[in-house]
Amino acid sequence: MLKSTKILAVGGAHIDRRGQVSGAYVPAASNPGTMREDVGGGVFNALRSAVRRGVSASLMSVRGGDAAADTVSRAIAEAGITDLSAVFLDRTTPSYTALIDSEGELIVGFADMALYDLAFPKQIRRSKVREVIAGADAILCDANLPSSALERLVALAAGKPIFAIAISPAKVVRLIPVLKELSLVFMNRREAMVLAGVAATATEREVVDGLRCSGLVSGVVTAGSEPMLGFDEASAFSILPPPPRKVADVTGAGDALAGATVAALLRGLPLRAALREGIAGATLAIESANAVPEFTAASFAEALALVPDAREVA
Numbered sequence: 001m002l003k004s005t006k007i008l009a010v011g012g013a014h015i016d017r018r019g020q021v022s023g024a025y026v027p028a029a030s031n032p033g034t035m036r037e038d039v040g041g042g043v044f045n046a047l048r049s050a051v052r053r054g055v056s057a058s059l060m061s062v063r064g065g066d067a068a069a070d071t072v073s074r075a076i077a078e079a080g081i082t083d084l085s086a087v088f089l090d091r092t093t094p095s096y097t098a099l100i101d102s103e104g105e106l107i108v109g110f111a112d113m114a115l116y117d118l119a120f121p122k123q124i125r126r127s128k129v130r131e132v133i134a135g136a137d138a139i140l141c142d143a144n145l146p147s148s149a150l151e152r153l154v155a156l157a158a159g160k161p162i163f164a165i166a167i168s169p170a171k172v173v174r175l176i177p178v179l180k181e182l183s184l185v186f187m188n189r190r191e192a193m194v195l196a197g198v199a200a201t202a203t204e205r206e207v208v209d210g211l212r213c214s215g216l217v218s219g220v221v222t223a224g225s226e227p228m229l230g231f232d233e234a235s236a237f238s239i240l241p242p243p244p245r246k247v248a249d250v251t252g253a254g255d256a257l258a259g260a261t262v263a264a265l266l267r268g269l270p271l272r273a274a275l276r277e278g279i280a281g282a283t284l285a286i287e288s289a290n291a292v293p294e295f296t297a298a299s300f301a302e303a304l305a306l307v308p309d310a311r312e313v314a
Contacts, residue, residue, distance in 0.1 A: 005055045005266050008132060010124075010153055011142035011165070012041030012116065013061040013076060013085065014094035015068045016252075025101045039075035040096065042142035042165040045252045048079045049259025049281045050140075052295030055266060058082035060132065062119040065089030084132060086123055091115050094144075104286070111168075113144060120149040124156075133157050138266060140164075140258075143171035147178075154178045163262050165255065166191040179215040184265070186258040192221045192229075204229055204313045208236045220261065220275060222254050222282075229313070230275050237272050237310040241279045244286045256285035272310040280304040 021033040047057045059081050063069040069087060076083045094113040100106055123129065124145075133139065139157045141150065142165040154162060158181075166172040166187035172194050175185060179195070189207075193200060196210025208231045211219050221229040227238040260281030264274035280303035284295060 005263070006057075006135070006137045007047075007050065007055055007140055007262070007266065008058050008060065008084075008136035008138075009043035009047050009140040010060045010120075010145065011043035011140075012094070012113070012144040012167070013039065013044035013059060013072055014041045014063070014096060014113065015071065016040030017095065017097040019097070019099045020104070021099070021101050021107070023102060025107060039072050040252055040255075041094075042144060042167050042255055042258075043140050044076070044079075044081075045255030046140060046165060046259035046262065047081055049256040049285070049295070050263040051080050051259075053260055053263035053277070053281070053300075055259075055263045058084055058132070058136070060123065060129070061085040062094075062115055062123060063087055064091040064093040064115060066093055068093035068095065086119065088115065088119060091118075109168075116144045117146050120145045121152070124149045124152040130156055133160075136160065138163065138262070140262060143167040143174045145174065147174045147176075150174060150178050154181045161265075163258070163265075165258050166195075169194050176214070180217070182216065184218045184220065184262075184271070185216055186220045186254065186261070187222070188254060189221055189223045189226075192219070204238060205236070208313060218271065220257075220271075220278070222257065228257075228275065228279065230271055230310070231313070232271050236313040238313055239272070239275060239279060239310045240308055242283065242306040242308070244283050246287050253282040253285045257282035275310070276307045277304060279307045283307075 016038045019033055019035040021031045051057050063072050094115050097110040098106055099108050133156045138161040140163045144167055161183040164175055164182050164185045169190045172191040192207055195214050196207050198206050198210045218232040227240045229238050257278040261274045261278030264277040280300055283303045
């Protein structure tokens with residue numbers, strides 16, 4: 001992997017609303033709880049994590065002409081990320097609303113993101129995009145982009161490392177046409193089963209074999225508190241994430257893992273060492289009640305020390 005630290009991200013940067021139930025969740029009933037609003041999105045969350053690990057980053061997204069767009073713009077600037085996004089004055093800024101239980105686990109997510117499907121294919125065809133991609137050392141994208149936009153992006157970025165975030169089981173299929181060109185895909189187990197074409201009861205080896213057969217060269221599969229699976233051309237391994245000292249919110253933890261892992265890969269670390277750093281970043285995100293977790297050198301080193309070494313997948 002490259003030792004450079006200049007990355008261009010293309011994908012989601014939008015309003016994240018998180019409603020947490022105060023007690024036991026009761027389906028089909030009114031549940032007392034709290035609601036908060038932050039700025040999130042797959043690549044944006046990952047970039048915030050990567051920047052805190054020393055990466056220089058720029059972001060290309062799309063947003064509307066409403067007050068939410070101003071909130072997104074400010075968050076990108078405050079994160080130290082160069083904003084290359086387009087604004088559509090007659091459109092609504094995308095948003096994601098997550099309802100989580102008292103333990104921080106997702107109950108349901110609601111994505112209002114029509115603008116991504118409409119605008120990204122047009123944006124990737126802009127002449128400016130080729131110049132921006134040429135100036136980057138690596139590309140990070142997510143499946144908020146439709147397949148047509150992903151195919152164009154991958155073609156323009158030929159020869160550069162391209163990292164991707166799956167986003168959801170429904171959207172991960174958008175990556176299928178470009179899987180062979182991607183350097184690494186971050187996904188959860190449900191998303192991995194869609195790409196691998198395996199059952200929920202599949203073993204780690206069956207998941208890896210299925211993903212390789214789909215054309216994927218390298219991947220990371222998260223499974224909550226269960227062992228995280230990683231594989232590349234040479235091997236397959238798993239790492240059991242340490243239990244967090246507290247659980248504030250698991251939303252965005254997978255994105256934080258992706259950002260910290262990519263930052264480590266761009267420093268030249270092999271995947272299994274980079275994923276340990278990714279797990280440390282995810283742990284800090286889970287433990288934080290803030291949208292932007294603290295990534296001080298001391299807190300990161302403390303979290304990393306608790307991550308065990310990888311074990312080989314049989």
